[in-house]
Amino acid sequence: MPNLYVALIHYPVVDKNGEIIASAVTNLDLHDISRAAKTYGLKSFYVVTPLEDQRELVARIISHWTNGIGATYNPKRRSALELILVKDSFSEVLDQIAETEKDYPITIATCARKHPSSISYEKFRAMLNNGKPYVLTLGTAWGLAEEFIAKTDHMLEPIAGKTGYNHLSVRSAAAIMLDRLLG
């Protein structure tokens, strides 16, 4: 199994004008990304937001599917949503992974635009074989803020389709990334 975590970042991300915002949590991000994380054997799926009401919302959704009537209605949903951990900030994510792994994870940023220092899927796939913990970070809204990206260890190349159109949803992008890395 890969030693890979995924973190969905709601702050700091940018809006369509490039301003830094804290985005709202989208219910289907939780479902889709946890199901993809479960499919590809990820260790945890971190949902990161500094907004307390949003963290409570996430906790309530998870509880419905893991302890509530959703758990008996659809046990397959439960086993996916159980992977979700909610954190206030990305540094809390790093600390928790470090506690589990006895080592801080290598952090990978993602972006729809090409960066000069991007690493390829092939390279990241090979890196995952070294057993070290990695955390793949996904931006909501219009993507991760540059100040966040600057602190990560690597940037993954963008997903290129056939057309130059690069506006996949974060749910679709996450699914494609995990499939390219671990499928």
Next chain:
Amino acid sequence: MPNLYVALIHYPVVDKNGEIIASAVTNLDLHDISRAAKTYGLKSFYVVTPLEDQRELVARIISHWTNGIGATYNPKRRSALELILVKDSFSEVLDQIAETEKDYPITIATCARKHPSSISYEKFRAMLNNGKPYVLTLGTAWGLAEEFIAKTDHMLEPIAGKTGYNHLSVRSAAAIMLDRLLG
């Protein structure tokens, strides 16, 4: 560009007990799958439902993003959602593609379970080079009904992850399929 269409089927599909139902349209299916279809250069994205109120709902959502305030707020959404065509039945999809292409498309079913006659992604990817029109069909709810699958020309192999867990959302599955076929 590939000569590929995608169709999201809301009837006949099965519920968790295997009963045939007409499922409800999910707003984010429209957004996510149209954006993936746009990314990978598909010709159209058909949304198929026999329920008139559901077809009206889809038309209203598309209109918001292609003619309404959504179109000026987010033109990238418009160019994706413009790919959507709403149809009453799959036979109407086939007739319309045949009219455009002067040839009926080859139909491909998808399923999370392995079928004895499934074709591989590699094989389907090669088939797409022959220039003929193809339509990839995706089931909502618990998947396409057997009676629908039986009428298609081919079945695509399921997406296998690392774990045996095979419960991706249709949005994630569509993204992965298009990436494997055209990425």
